[in-house]
Amino acid sequence: MRKIPETAKPPLRISADGRRRPLAAYLPGITLCMSLIAVLLIVPAAAYISRDYGFFTRDPTQIGNIPRYAGFLSSLGVMAWTVGAAVSLFTGSVLASRSRDVADPRFFLFFGGFTALLAWDDLFLIHENFILGEKPLFLAYGSIALIGIVLFREVFRGASRRFALAAATAFLLSLSVDAGQRLIEGRIGDIRILIEDGAKFIGAVCWAIFLCRSGAASISRCTYE
Known part of the structure; x- marks a missing residue:
């Protein structure tokens, strides 16, 4: 078995029994604790806005009494963001413990976290309710993406770069249609929404790919090094 170089070994902590454990070993426990906290937070939240617990736990289509297929493209988009984030964070964790190249794990951890943030935004419509408005938040997202592209530009030169380019093109189309919605909708009507949201969905799928x-x-590559 190939010996992992000292610099490539994952960070360790000393457990109670004196054995060393990788930090990744604590992630399941941390995840469970955060999940429990999310459930417990429903109690004060429900009391604060005078709602029953089901208001926070049931599906929105049930609460709103609307067809279950309402907003299905938006739901699929959140799933695409989530897949991209999960795969990226998992890959970053694996590479951090095995790869000699620190650029790869940092790339996946950086963009995995960023993609998770976009999933959170898309699911809870943070950009539409942001206290400073949409534009400052979109500017912040664009800045984060640009910083990542500059820092990890070598990764974007790989064989899969065409999917990243397709994602960027689709997102720019969606943002452009959103910015000029008054002018565009006056000419093409409701199809403007399909173009805007459809482009965002295709962009999320291409980014996940x-x-x-x-x-x-x-x-x-790391396996066969």
Whole structure:
């Protein structure tokens, strides 16, 4: 078995029995604790806005008494963001403990976290309710993406770069249609919404494909180093 270089070993902590454990070993416990906290927070939240617990736990289509297929494209978009984030964060964790190249794990951890943030935004419509408005938040998202592209530009030169380019093109189209919605909707009507939201959905799918393909290639390369 190939010996992992000292610099490539994951960070360790000393357990109660004196044995060393990787930090990743604590992640399941942390995740469970955060999940429990999320459930317990429903109690004060329900009391604060005078709602029953089901208001926070049931599906929105049930609460709103609307067809279950309402907003299905938006739901699929959140799933695409989530897949990209999960695969990216998993890949970053694996590479952090095995790869000699620190750029790869940092790329996946950076963009995995960023993609998770976008999923959270898309699910809870944070940008539409942001206290400073949409534009400052979109500017912040664009700045984060640009910083990541500059820092990890070598990754974007890989074989899967066409999916990243397709995602960027789709997002720019969606943002452009949103910015000029008054002018565009006056000419093409309700199809403007389909173009805007459809482009965002395709962008999320292309981005998830890019992260999945890049992650698979990085893990494969690390395995055969």
